[in-house]
Amino acid sequence: MMLVRGSEPVPKHGKLPPMTELHPALQSAYDTVLSRNGGEAEFHQAVHEVLESLNPVVRRHPQYADRAILERICEPERQIIFRVPWSDDRGRIHINRAFRVEFNSALGPYKGGLRFHPSVYLGIIKFLGFEQTFKNALTGLPIGGGKGGSDFDPKGRSDGEVMRFCQSLMTELYRHIGEYTDVPAGDIGVGGREIGYLFGQYKRITNRYESGVLTGKGIGWGGSLVRTEATGYGLVYFLQQMLGTKKASLDGRRVVVSGSGNVAVHAIEKAQELGATVLACSDSAGYVVDHKGIDLALLREIKVAKRGRIAEYAARRGADAEYVPGGSIWNVPCEVALPCATQNELTEADAAALIQSGVIAVAEGANMPCTPDAIRAFQSAGVLYAPGKAANAGGVATSALEMQQNAGRDSWSFDYTDKRLGEIMVAVHERCAAAAADYGQPGNYAMGANISGFVHVADAMMAQGLI
Numbered sequence: 001m002m003l004v005r006g007s008e009p010v011p012k013h014g015k016l017p018p019m020t021e022l023h024p025a026l027q028s029a030y031d032t033v034l035s036r037n038g039g040e041a042e043f044h045q046a047v048h049e050v051l052e053s054l055n056p057v058v059r060r061h062p063q064y065a066d067r068a069i070l071e072r073i074c075e076p077e078r079q080i081i082f083r084v085p086w087s088d089d090r091g092r093i094h095i096n097r098a099f100r101v102e103f104n105s106a107l108g109p110y111k112g113g114l115r116f117h118p119s120v121y122l123g124i125i126k127f128l129g130f131e132q133t134f135k136n137a138l139t140g141l142p143i144g145g146g147k148g149g150s151d152f153d154p155k156g157r158s159d160g161e162v163m164r165f166c167q168s169l170m171t172e173l174y175r176h177i178g179e180y181t182d183v184p185a186g187d188i189g190v191g192g193r194e195i196g197y198l199f200g201q202y203k204r205i206t207n208r209y210e211s212g213v214l215t216g217k218g219i220g221w222g223g224s225l226v227r228t229e230a231t232g233y234g235l236v237y238f239l240q241q242m243l244g245t246k247k248a249s250l251d252g253r254r255v256v257v258s259g260s261g262n263v264a265v266h267a268i269e270k271a272q273e274l275g276a277t278v279l280a281c282s283d284s285a286g287y288v289v290d291h292k293g294i295d296l297a298l299l300r301e302i303k304v305a306k307r308g309r310i311a312e313y314a315a316r317r318g319a320d321a322e323y324v325p326g327g328s329i330w331n332v333p334c335e336v337a338l339p340c341a342t343q344n345e346l347t348e349a350d351a352a353a354l355i356q357s358g359v360i361a362v363a364e365g366a367n368m369p370c371t372p373d374a375i376r377a378f379q380s381a382g383v384l385y386a387p388g389k390a391a392n393a394g395g396v397a398t399s400a401l402e403m404q405q406n407a408g409r410d411s412w413s414f415d416y417t418d419k420r421l422g423e424i425m426v427a428v429h430e431r432c433a434a435a436a437a438d439y440g441q442p443g444n445y446a447m448g449a450n451i452s453g454f455v456h457v458a459d460a461m462m463a464q465g466l467i
């Protein structure tokens, strides 16, 4: 299926394998999603993956097939689409489109990031909001699911341009969000700088210092220590738990991390701290292999401080490192693969290359980075596989800790917050493992995450009447 939006093809996505022996209630919910959300391939993929895991749940507990709970859980509570006009440094006017999909509020206020990337359209935001609902449930914290973003491309834009864009976006978004309603944060293309501009404009329009309306804020003005590190650190904490079930550890392992943004950098940092050698990382233009292990200080200087390209890393590092423009980072042999770039970045062919090179564990730092057939390949080869909705839940969990601190007008130490994050990731791992074992598939984290997240949200929805 090739989806065309205007003249621009939507990025590659996995082909959807046919679902077998699907309970009629699940099939009917899936058919409704397909017919209601035409052309939204990433959303179809995310729904498909969850519904497929629910077969044994609906068979054992037929109440989940009643009262259209499946249809309701797949349909966002509210979808907001709006125009964002802004002017660049030369006075030219640009119009972007922005979205906020408020997916599910059964467990708490809608919670989830904003993504600024040219590939953003409604289908991407819906897939992310859907995943977020189950991810947030898995954390055990009181947060519902939502996601937003815009097709704005921050690459190459000045601080002034990014600020004007954020101010214009918030001039509409402010009326839909709030500490008790919907709490956005960062995602691809949205970090501390953007959250600062968004918060400033929200405060200006509403005349309220409502700290808990956004998370990922600066440490001096309501942000939480560890929030920046949390997704990458949490990913590695989950990975440790998963490896622990096989009496394995990260020490001495060869690791490949795709991406070089906030998640990748902190996954690299924590993996190195635990004795791993991180051999490669990437950006959208190519990847670097560093035979001595990634020099994190240099990577940070180039990618975080200067917002530069990874090609410069190899140029600065000399003979130890090589830059490969284009191509697949998954051809670099490793024992642990951490896809931390974007959706559908790791295909069936990539999975085959990783399996061939002896990979033992794959944990998703990004949202839905492995295609469905890549996941199947890992599972049938006996590779440990952790889905993003469990493995990368540390980011949003620490956002919930930021909300707690804001509500209590408090700020916690780094060590205390990191300890809480560690405990939450152990609990997320435990929830996935327990649900998978309960349904006869021990070690199937994808199934466990989907079942545990679904049951938590569905039970809350059923208790709250026809919502």
Ligand code: GLU
Pocket (backbone or CB within 6 Å): 111, 112, 113, 114, 132, 183, 184, 185, 186, 187, 188, 215, 367, 392, 393, 395, 396, 397, 399
């Ligand atoms: N965008 C992150 C995610 O995918 C974090 C969301 C948040 O902190 O609200 O979970």
